[in-house]
Amino acid sequence: MSLLSRYLLKELVVPLVVWVAFLFLLLFVMQFLRGSEVILGSSVSLGDMGQLIVYLAPHFLMMALPVAFLLAILLGLGRLSEDRELTALQALGIGPVQLLAGPLAIGVVLAALMVLITSTAEPWGLTSIKTFVADLIKKNVVGDVKSGVFYEDLSNLTLYAETVNAEDRRWTNVLLHDDREPSAPLLMLARNGQVNTNRAGQVLTLELGDGEAHRANQDSESYSVITFKQAEIAVGVEGSMGRRNRFRSPKEELTPTELLQAADEAERTGGDPKPFLNSLYNRLGHALAPLSFALLGTPLAIGRRQGGRAWGYLLSLGGYVAFHLLMRFCEQLGLQGRVPLPLANQLANIIFGVVGLVAMYRVSRAGTVR
Structure with missing residues (x-):
């Protein structure tokens, strides 16, 4: 591996790990506060908390990895642009297209990891967490009912x-x-x-x-x-438990094989297989998001001159929100039959990728976007 490749990987991997850890902790705290009545029961131990984290980790990673990757690109490569290091690299004959290799390679690894997680670990965790929380509630009822006190947590x-x-x-x-x-x-x-x-x-x-x-x-x-x-x-x-135990829908607890079986059974019994197939294709669309984020984030990061970290945070948040809104819109087109379901759930990635390639072309032609 060349010195340049190692340097670029360092600029991307370090902030990626930091942001994944931060977002994972943020998501867990939000879930913790939402279910504090269950989690903070008198019978809950530190071992229970650790088991809870293990079950929720795959789902939280699926949420944290794409946005953390986009942040790492915009902040990591953006710093190189602000410090004029990209100008020095360009003077050595290293163009913007060559800089895309690093983010794209990491995007491929993250996409493969997310496909694996959403196919195995995430359904397992979401299935296990419901039974686990049910057992926690049972333990809490046993421990929290006191003599002469009305118990109203149910x-x-x-x-x-x-x-x-x-x-x-x-x-x-x-x-x-x-x-x-x-x-x-x-x-x-x-x-x-x-x-x-x-x-x-x-x-x-x-x-x-x-x-x-x-x-x-x-x-x-x-x-x-x-x-x-x-x-x-x-x-x-x-x-x-009402709103205290709001976890994911049953479709997200099924593996891809089970979703296909459920769709086939729904079709044989006269039901609608689209919700099950849409859930499968939607998972794949989200899992491939790092690839489109790499294509779009790289030219945006290396093409900017000013704005600093605040610009990177704002663009990351705006891009992630726009991606999910576009995913939802295209998903509805697929459910309505206007677009084939496999294509509908990849349209957001395709649009982001095309926009990124156009932006990369402009950056390559101009050297940098001023």
């Missing part, structure tokens, strides 16, 4: 226990108000109860014993009372 459910055994966490003299059906609220009174933590998955089960259930139907103005020896109240954890 939306539309209010739980009260007169006493809580410190050893086995069993409750005595329990009150449970279930308002998930506003027209027919349910009130349950029991002498004992506990959380069943043995069932895996996204179902939280409250076991109550020796009590009675009161239900009032507001539509018919009827009131019923039922006594029971043993009762179980199943709570869907994802739904019960």
